[in-house]
Amino acid sequence: MFFQQKFRLLTSLIALIFLTLLFNVYNLQTSDREASLVSVNKQTLDTFYIPSPRGEIFDTNNNKLVSSSLEPHLFLNLRKINANNRSQYEQYIQYNFVDLGEDLIDEIFESEDLLVRIVNIQDLNFDNRQSLISLEAFEIFDFPVRKYEYNNIASHIVGYLGEPSFEDAKDFPLSVNPNIVGKSGLERYYQDDLAGQPTEIIFKDDEIAQIIKGTPGKDIFTSLDIKLQTIATESLLQGIELANEKYETKNKVQKGAIVVLDIRTNEVISLVSLPDYNPNNFVDGISQTDFNKLNISGAFINYPIQGQYPPGSVFKVVAYWLAEQENIFPEGLSSRNQRINCKGSLSFGFDDGSQQVYNDWKEDGHGNVDLGSSIKQSCNVYFWDIALKIWRDYEGTTAESILQQYAKNLGFGTATNIDLPYEANGVVPDRELFENWAISQPERVRPEGWLGGDLMNLIIGQGAITSTPIQVANAYRTLISGNLSYPYINKNRESQSEESIGVTEDFVNFLLKDLNSVTNEGGTAHASFSILGNKVKDVGGKTGTAQNSGDKNNTSWFVGVDSVSNPRYIIATVVEEGGSGSAIAAPVTRRVIQSLREMEITPVKFGEITE
Amino acid sequence: MRDRKITLLGPEGTNLTLLVIFLVLNFISWLTLFTLSDGLSLDLNNSLFRQIVFTLLSVILFFAITYISMDQINQYTFPFFGLITILLIFIFTTDPKEGVRRWYDLGVIDFQPSEYIKIALVLFISKCFVENYNKVYIGIFSLFSISLVFFQPDLGTTTLLIVITLSMFLVSDIKIRSILFLLLLGGVFFFIFLEFGLINQYQLNRVTNFFETVDFAQSQSRLAISSGGITGQFFEVDKINQIFIPVQSTDFIFSAFAYQFGFLGVLLLFGLWIFFFYRVARIILTTNSEFEKFVLAGFSASLIFQIFINISTVIGVIPVTGMPFPLLSLGGSSIIATAVIFGIINRIFIENNVVI
Numbered sequence: 001m002f003f004q005q006k007f008r009l010l011t012s013l014i015a016l017i018f019l020t021l022l023f024n025v026y027n028l029q030t031s032d033r034e035a036s037l038v039s040v041n042k043q044t045l046d047t048f049y050i051p052s053p054r055g056e057i058f059d060t061n062n063n064k065l066v067s068s069s070l071e072p073h074l075f076l077n078l079r080k081i082n083a084n085n086r087s088q089y090e091q092y093i094q095y096n097f098v099d100l101g102e103d104l105i106d107e108i109f110e111s112e113d114l115l116v117r118i119v120n121i122q123d124l125n126f127d128n129r130q131s132l133i134s135l136e137a138f139e140i141f142d143f144p145v146r147k148y149e150y151n152n153i154a155s156h157i158v159g160y161l162g163e164p165s166f167e168d169a170k171d172f173p174l175s176v177n178p179n180i181v182g183k184s185g186l187e188r189y190y191q192d193d194l195a196g197q198p199t200e201i202i203f204k205d206d207e208i209a210q211i212i213k214g215t216p217g218k219d220i221f222t223s224l225d226i227k228l229q230t231i232a233t234e235s236l237l238q239g240i241e242l243a244n245e246k247y248e249t250k251n252k253v254q255k256g257a258i259v260v261l262d263i264r265t266n267e268v269i270s271l272v273s274l275p276d277y278n279p280n281n282f283v284d285g286i287s288q289t290d291f292n293k294l295n296i297s298g299a300f301i302n303y304p305i306q307g308q309y310p311p312g313s314v315f316k317v318v319a320y321w322l323a324e325q326e327n328i329f330p331e332g333l334s335s336r337n338q339r340i341n342c343k344g345s346l347s348f349g350f351d352d353g354s355q356q357v358y359n360d361w362k363e364d365g366h367g368n369v370d371l372g373s374s375i376k377q378s379c380n381v382y383f384w385d386i387a388l389k390i391w392r393d394y395e396g397t398t399a400e401s402i403l404q405q406y407a408k409n410l411g412f413g414t415a416t417n418i419d420l421p422y423e424a425n426g427v428v429p430d431r432e433l434f435e436n437w438a439i440s441q442p443e444r445v446r447p448e449g450w451l452g453g454d455l456m457n458l459i460i461g462q463g464a465i466t467s468t469p470i471q472v473a474n475a476y477r478t479l480i481s482g483n484l485s486y487p488y489i490n491k492n493r494e495s496q497s498e499e500s501i502g503v504t505e506d507f508v509n510f511l512l513k514d515l516n517s518v519t520n521e522g523g524t525a526h527a528s529f530s531i532l533g534n535k536v537k538d539v540g541g542k543t544g545t546a547q548n549s550g551d552k553n554n555t556s557w558f559v560g561v562d563s564v565s566n567p568r569y570i571i572a573t574v575v576e577e578g579g580s581g582s583a584i585a586a587p588v589t590r591r592v593i594q595s596l597r598e599m600e601i602t603p604v605k606f607g608e609i610t611e
Numbered sequence: 612m613r614d615r616k617i618t619l620l621g622p623e624g625t626n627l628t629l630l631v632i633f634l635v636l637n638f639i640s641w642l643t644l645f646t647l648s649d650g651l652s653l654d655l656n657n658s659l660f661r662q663i664v665f666t667l668l669s670v671i672l673f674f675a676i677t678y679i680s681m682d683q684i685n686q687y688t689f690p691f692f693g694l695i696t697i698l699l700i701f702i703f704t705t706d707p708k709e710g711v712r713r714w715y716d717l718g719v720i721d722f723q724p725s726e727y728i729k730i731a732l733v734l735f736i737s738k739c740f741v742e743n744y745n746k747v748y749i750g751i752f753s754l755f756s757i758s759l760v761f762f763q764p765d766l767g768t769t770t771l772l773i774v775i776t777l778s779m780f781l782v783s784d785i786k787i788r789s790i791l792f793l794l795l796l797g798g799v800f801f802f803i804f805l806e807f808g809l810i811n812q813y814q815l816n817r818v819t820n821f822f823e824t825v826d827f828a829q830s831q832s833r834l835a836i837s838s839g840g841i842t843g844q845f846f847e848v849d850k851i852n853q854i855f856i857p858v859q860s861t862d863f864i865f866s867a868f869a870y871q872f873g874f875l876g877v878l879l880l881f882g883l884w885i886f887f888f889y890r891v892a893r894i895i896l897t898t899n900s901e902f903e904k905f906v907l908a909g910f911s912a913s914l915i916f917q918i919f920i921n922i923s924t925v926i927g928v929i930p931v932t933g934m935p936f937p938l939l940s941l942g943g944s945s946i947i948a949t950a951v952i953f954g955i956i957n958r959i960f961i962e963n964n965v966v967i
Contacts, residue, residue, distance in 0.1 A: 002740075002904040004896060007782045011892060014915055021922050022881055028837045028926065029874045036837035043853050202855065207827040209855030 046203040048114040051178035052196040053144035055217035057158055057186060059226040060269075060491075064149055066158050066187075066279075068216070070142040071122040072129065075115045076108060079206035080137035089137060093118060114203055117143060139208065141201070148279040154229050156302040157222075157271055157420070157489065159185020160279040183282075184300065186220060186489065188421045193218045222489045223267035231595040232258045232272045236573070238604035239556075239588035240274065243578045246606055249553045255576040257303035258592065259473040263481055263567045266474070268418065268489045270592075273303040305416075305423040308466035309555045309574060312546030312581065313378045313611050315407075315461030315472075317511070319386050321479060322406045323371055324507055330385030331392075336371035336510070342381040348388060350452050351395070358384055358456065361545070361611040372510070376517040378524050378543055378611050380460050387459040391452040401430045403459060409501055410475035410484070412467055417486035419493055426471055429454065429464035461546060473572035476542075476559050480508055480567050515540030516564045525558065528586035528607030532594070538563040539593055541571075543581035545611040553577040558585035562593050569596055580609040625677065626960040627967050632887050633673065633953050636938040637666045637946075639880060643868045644941060646846055647860050658860050658941050665943045669950030676954025681962055684955065685738060685902055692735040692756075698724040699759040713763050725760050725768045726948040730955075732756060732772060733909030736779045741902045746785055750776075750793065767932040771916055773797070778912035779905060829927035831856050832866040836926060843873030860941040862933055865925045880939075884918065891956065894963055903959045910952045 028036075053068035081089060086109060093105055097119050108116045121129060121140065132138050148158060164172065164181040172191050175181035178198040182188035196217035202210040236256045243253040260270035277299045281290065294300060301307065323329055323336070330340050344365030346358045358380070360366070366379040374382035387403070394400040407413065413428035427433070431450035438445050444464070457463030467475075470487060478484045483498035519529040519536055524543040529536045544557030556578030560571040571589050578584040587604045594601045644659045645651070651659050702712050702724060714721035732753060739749045753776045761769040781790055835854045838844065844851070851870060856863045869877055888911055895907045914937050921936040923929045935945045960966070 002895075002901055002908075003782050003784055007892075007895065007908065010778065010781060014888075017919060018881065018885065021919065021926070022877070024926050024928065025836060025869065025877050025922070026874055028833060029840050029869065029877075032833075032837045033840050036834045040834055040838055040850065040853055043855075045855075204827070204831075204855055209827065209831070 043204060045209065046114055047177075048201040048203065049177040049179070049198040050141055050201065050214070051144055051180050051198050052214035053216045054146060054187075054196065055190075055194040055219040057220045057222060059222055059224045059229075060267075061225065061227075062221075063226050065154060065222070065224070065226060067147045067149060069145050069147070071120055071145050072124075072140050073143040074118045074121050074132060075139045075141055076118055077115055077137045077139055077206065077208070078109070078111060079114060079203065081109065085137070089135070092135070115139065115141075115201065120145070141199075146283050150226060150230070151278045151280060152276045153233055154224060154226065154271075155185075155276045155279050156273040156304075157185050157224065158279060159183060159187035159189075159421075160277070160282040161187055162282055162285075184302070184422070185420060186222070189419050190220055190490065194220065221491045223262070223265075223269060223491050224271070224489065225269050228260065228592070228595055229270045229272065231601065232260065232270045232592050233274070233276075235588045235591040235595075235604055236272050236274055236575070238591070239573070239575050239578065239584050242587075242604055242606055243556070243575055243584050246583075247553060247577075247579055249577060250551055251553070251577055253553075253575065253577045255298055255301075255303055255307070256578065256588075257307055257469040257572075257574045258588070259304045259469050259570075259572045260592065260596075261473050261477050261487055261570045263477050263570055266477060266481075266485050266487045267491070268487050269569065271302075271304050271420075271470075271489070273301070273307075275299045302420065302422065303574070303576070304469045304572075305418060305420055306468065307574065307576065308424050308426050308468055309557075309576070310463070310465055310546040310548070311461040311467045311472055312544035312555065312557050313380075313461060314542045314544035314557045314559050314572075314581075315465065315467070316375060316378070316383055316459070317476065317479060317542065318407045318410060318412070319383050319403060319459045320371060320375060320511065320514075321410075321503070321507070322403060323386055324510070325406075325503075326402065328386060328389055328402075329371070330382060331389055339368040339370045340382060340385060342366040342369050342374075342379050344381075346381045346384050351392075356453065372514040372517065375514045375542065376523045378518075380611070383459045384456050387456040388452070391455050395452070400455075403455065404428050404430045407465075407475075410478050411471055412465075412475060416468075416470050416474050418470060419488050419490050423470075424468050426467040427464060429458065433464075461544060469572045469574045472557070472559060473570045476561065476572070477570045479503060479511060480561065480570070482508065512540060512561065512564045512567065515542060515561050518542055519560075524582045524610040525586040525607065528582060528605070529590050531602055531605075532590065532599070535597065535599070538565055540564045541586070541589065543586055543610060545579070545581045548577075554579050556583070556585040557581040558589045560586075560589040560593055562596055569593075571596075580607075580611070582610045583607040624961065624966070625674070626957050626965060628890060629887070629953065629957050629960060630673075632883055633938070633950075634670075636880075636883060637662075637669075639868070640864075640939045640941070641666070643864055643871065643939065644860060646848055646851070646871050647864075647867055661943070662941055662946075665946045669946045672947060672950045673954045673957065676951055677957045677961070679955075679958065681900065681903060681958060684734065684958075685741075688731075688734040688738045692731040695724055695727050695731040696756050696759065699728060699756065702759075702763065711763055711765065713765055720943050723944040725763065725765055726944045727951075728756055728760060729768070729772065729775065729913050730910075730948065730951055732775060733779070733906060733913065736776065737902050737905035737909060740779070740783050740905050746780070746783075746789075750780075767920070767934045770932070771913065771920070771934070774916045775909055775912050779909050782908050783905075826927065826931055828856060828863065828931060829924070832863050832925045833927050835866040836869040839870040839873040839876075841874045843869075843871050843876055845871060845873075847871065861935055862921070862931075862940065863925055864940045865922055865936050868939065884914075888915065890960075890965075894959060894965065898959070898963050903962075907956065907959060910956060914949075914952070 053070055056064055056068055057066040059065055090105060108118060129140060133140055146161060160183050161180055162183045163179055164175045168181045169176050172181055182191040194217040197214040199214040200212040201208055236258050240253050240256055254275055256274050258272040262269055275297050277294050342365040344360050344363045349355045360380045366377045369379045369382050390402060407428050413426055415423040415425050434445045434450040454463055458465055474487055478501060482503045483500055485496050485498045517523050518541050519525045519539055525541055539562050541558055541560040546555040556575040558573045558581050561567055562569045571592050573585040573589045575584050583606050587607050591601060591604050640662055641659060644662050648658045653660060655661050705712050714723050736749060736753060757769055757772045760772060831854050835856060856866055859867055891907050891911050895904050898904060917934055917937050920932055920934040924931055935942055937949045
């Protein structure tokens with residue numbers, strides 16, 4: 001039964017409430033209006049920025065190298081902290097989060113920020129989180145957590161994060177607000193892509209007025225092969241250990257680099273730098289002591305692109321190319337097949353009357369050598385003869401720097417423009433540079449300036465020349481593919497125009513054949529490569545042992561080509577103070593080639609000592 | 612009555628007043644959303660366009676529901692109530708979103724069964740009253756479905772459902788002292804829940820904090836309403852950005868409306884609703900069908916209480932509860948559910964030969 005009487009009563013009650021609400025609104029809109037307009041005009045805002053999850057980084061097989069996840073963090077709203085409640089919050093934090101030290105807690109309360117991140121509360125359950133935010137100065141926001149899945153492996157490629165310094169702020173102004181920036185590696189090179197848009201938390205006085213959600217950063221798909229990278233890192237470590245075992249040098253051997261490039265595309269398959277670091281240690285900030293330790297050990301230097309070494313005999317391919325292209329052979333020779341007799345030393349005189357004797361690394365000499373076998377056995381005398389020829393024919397003319405011109409055409413002397421920060425340029429010395437140095441750094445050059453001896457040093461990759469491992473790898477790739485381009489890690493990097501260097505197919509075939517002879521019977525690297533068995537007939541390379549000034553041991557170089565019949569990979573290995581290239585760098589490279597070919601991987605073994 | 616011919620605007624079909632009120636209220640929502648969004652764009656992420664799409668859908672639904680006679684509605688009440696209750700039970704198997712389980716994810720839109728339990732409960736209680744079932748059992752069934760909403764948890768809708776149930780019992784032949792007894796019982800249950808931790812401290816804190824501190828959103832909302840004055844700022848879009856109101860297009864849309872259209876706008880909005888309730892009340896008093904009386908009373912209680920809670924929240928006289936303003940707030944579920952209510956009311960109107 002519906003009761004009309006009670007219904008009428010209820011209706012009156014409702015009408016009364018309606019009128020009360022209406023009266024309330026009326027009051028607000030009339031008598032309170034002036035005061036409200038004044039306070040609206042006075043409202044100002046402050047913004048706190050929370051970084052968005054950075055883009056993730058993948059290897060060529062879609063393995064995640066670097067991941068990002070959002071996890072809830074507890075924040076303290078410092079605007080709500082005053083003299084009265086500060087100690088209460090301090091105690092609460094101390095009591096509930098015992099892992100936080102007293103210093104850290106002091107730091108939290110002394111911060112000038114609006115909000116301070118206290119701790120990750122991913123492991124707290126819903127109720128505990130709710131009871132936290134029932135305290136008015138606590139807020140919970142999702143904060144991105146960056147994880148480097150392979151720890152030290154590829155650390156120099158992915159880089160690490162930190163708070164932007166004054167210089168970082170100039171390069172990446174957008175990184176200032178979220179207060180995080182890539183300090184090195186891809187994290188830095190692609191900072192703007194990876195970072196995305198931060199979330200804005202807008203404050204009105206001590207209250208959070210509005211939250212504008214940011215957008216996450218873009219993922220990066222790289223050409224790296226993390227499996228190969230891991231094995232290459234292992235191999236280089238083995239090479240370094242071996243060098244420490246074998247040599248009794250003053251300095252401990254600890255630095256080295258490996259570059260693996262895809263010859264067809266110039267994608268970087270692997271890029272190893274030792275010593276390395278664990279980027280995960282930087283996520284929540286690293287202590288100054290740990291940072292200094294890493295810094296002193298040289299771990300922050302990305303040796304494949306920043307290490308500048310004299311290339312030694314691996315540089316001989318430049319003269320090899322020049323000889324073929326320009327028909328410049330040792331005095332009296334007119335083709336690659338004609339021979340000179342290498343007796344282990346070269347005596348010669350310059351126009352200024354000076355008489356000199358240069359000794360090859362092999363005291364008994366290499367016997368009769370042509371262009372090809374002087375690559376195979378790394379004969380210095382043959383190449384010195386070419387330098388002498390250039391010097392005698394062209395000294396003082398523009399053509400005297402023809403060797404430097406060829407080196408520059410292969411990319412020596414300028415950064416390769418790989419997509420990583422802080423790449424070094426290396427040096428290709430010539431008369432002009434020496435004249436400049438005479439003014440700016442007189443201690444580096446003799447007062448006589450550029451001399452024939454400097455050119456003879458240069459042709460075997462010694463003297464003032466320096467190059468990075470990636471430059472050397474890219475130079476070999478350029479010679480074999482016929483095109484100069486830049487190596488890249490990000491598969492989606494904007495495409496580039498390749499520059500033809502004008503080599504003939506015949507030349508490339510000769511080059512590959514001669515590089516192949518290096519790893520085969522009679523070649524400098526045969527001892528290190530014979531373990532490949534039959535397969536050795538299809539790989540090639542060039543050893544290099546670059547002398548250093550002072551009491552530093554030689555720089556050990558090897559540049560490998562896999563394969564000779566179907567050139568696919570260039571592998572350049574450097575061990576700083578690793579001594580002979582054929583003894584250390586060559587077996588390290590051999591182990592990387594075993595991995596590339598999916599063969600059984602055998603330990604790095606000390607090879608034959610040559611240059 | 613069952614075979615009544617339904618036409619779009621003809622004297623035999625739709626009640627014109629009801630349709631016009633429904634459309635004008637929707638239009639007011641469009642105008643308000645227009646001032647809050649960056650104009651109109653044909654994109655479902657654009658709040659104005661989204662609302663327009665839902666309005667069109669709800670008009671179709673309004674007419675579709677009108678085709679169903681009250682006899683049929685009466686007949687399908689129990690299955691409908693049962694279905695919604697089952698959906699409310701199965702919602703506990705879904706993944707929680709931001710700590711609550713309230714929606715079924717249907718891709719483009721989320722289906723929120725608690726919007727429809729409002730309708731189902733009104734029909735259910737009305738039918739039980741008409742069939743003269745034992746009031747204690749009716750109460751127990753109602754409480755069961757309400758408790759399902761309580762544990763989602765959705766405190767706002769729970770309160771609304773309790774108010775609907777109480778008002779319907781109140782206008783029935785139940786004795787006043789039984790209602791008081793029920794309230795007392797409810798109070799006891801509340802403290803038992805509290806004791807066993809079924810109500811979280813933070814839910815209580817929200818209420819207790821209200822009396823200690825000024826809620827920021829509410830103080831901003833008061834500033835917005837106040838700035839409106841008598842005539843309103845009328846499509847002013849710069850200065851309103853200086854006022855920070857969260858969920859401005861949904862729960863706090865009344866403050867934006869009052870800001871733009873002033874007290875005159877508020878009077879118009881109130882006037883439309885009061886006129887609507889006046890028309891409904893007249894039918895309640897004149898119709899011969901007990902079922903229709905209870906249904907109309909229940910629906911009115913639901914709409915009135917939503918409006919009261921919403922306005923009380925935005926002018927800051929009660930704590931924030933998260934209750935949308937019917938037909939004004941942005942939101943698909945709410946409009947669709949309200950369109951169903953308007954459709955049934957429309958049917959009752961024409962079955963009583965009230966067409967203007």
